[in-house]
Amino acid sequence: RAYAALYAGRAHEALLEALPAEGEAAWRGRALAGLHRYAEALPFYRAWAGSDREGRLALGRLLLVLKRYAEAEAAFRAAGGAEGAYGRGRALEALGRSDAAVRAYLEARTPEALWRATALLERSGRTAEALPRYRELAQGGSKYADDATLRLWVLARRRGDAALEAWAYERLEGGLALLAGKEWPEPPAAEACAAATAAVPGQATVEQLLREGREAWALGEARWWAGRLGPTGAWGIVGVLQRHGLWGASLRLARDLPGLPRHCDWPLRYPRAYPEPVRREAAAFGLEPELLWAVMRVESRFDPEAVSPTGAKGLMQFVAATWDDVARRLGEAPGDPFDPATAVRYGAYYLRSLLDACDRQLVCALTGYNGGPGYTRRALAAVDGDVWDFLRFQPRDEPREYVERVLWAYATYKALAGAAP
Known part of the structure; x- marks a missing residue:
């Protein structure tokens, strides 16, 4: 239990010091991997893999990190089960064996596996085969349900399938529904x-x-x-x-x-926090205060002392490098990221600069705020600037989920303000 507590607390150096000189291969390997010493961790993962299935899955995941994909596929195959099939799919996809990866993903049948399978099917021109898998995801309860529903709606429109378009439109909810032009509910009276x-x-x-x-x-x-x-x-x-x-x-x-x-809980779930700096900086940088509140709510839930696991700080959750860069662009010494007024000003400036760089395309700007401008430029370029394909094919899930949450909050604030989203 002591080892587990140290590992859960990310005290990887302390865990290494606490371990006996011999044995405990699983904990030693995990501690080394936690310190990004992956090559050193590998022999301990191999020893762990010889003792149980969880070790074989862990070995496969480590081999993926090390880009030793053929070995990873073999480790996942030895592990078996849905997790093993999903891991095989990841390894096979990295090896460029798309058809084999699709088969592995469909064998796994987990939501994440189906999401990756549909992407490969679309990219190989097998969209008709992707549609029933998107529908399966849309009807499920995973984090991919809303994304799959939106994608079904997009594909149905492209294919001229009015029945499927109506089916998907009816099920669209939350922030992504706004992108499809769905009306927002009436604000509370x-x-x-x-x-x-x-x-x-x-x-x-x-x-x-x-x-x-x-x-x-x-x-x-x-x-x-x-x-x-x-x-x-x-x-x-x-x-x-x-x-x-x-x-x-x-x-x-x-x-x-x-x-x-x-x-009736909306005004309290979505408060107009720090109203003076938000309205002042929104006006200064040509933004809607509702957009600033939405970003702030998703980033920090209005906690001015918030610190993320990656070190992002304050109401608007800046990492140090971006905070310092904004200060440089504003022509001043970096302020205190935990000061609400300063955080709002830096956040408003940064969001304005992202909107300008994205030609005022909100999905692009929000993705840039979460995933970084470079990530966003590369992901857009990979799909020739198509926003719908950008939402579907960007390589990471977090920015897409972030956009959905901010759009939901933004629409709620607009509804509370009595304005259309």
């Missing part, structure tokens, strides 16, 4: 949501503690009351925190709360 902003038990206590500067006590009291009140009362406590500018804490409290009828 203030008179119907009066209960969500009414005074609730505990409100006076929380507010008194905040006035006294006892923030930690106030947050503890807020959590206590939110756990004992019904949904409407708990949302009332969230509103108290937001009225005092505790935007990040309010969303942490709201994370697991059920929604309210008629979308």
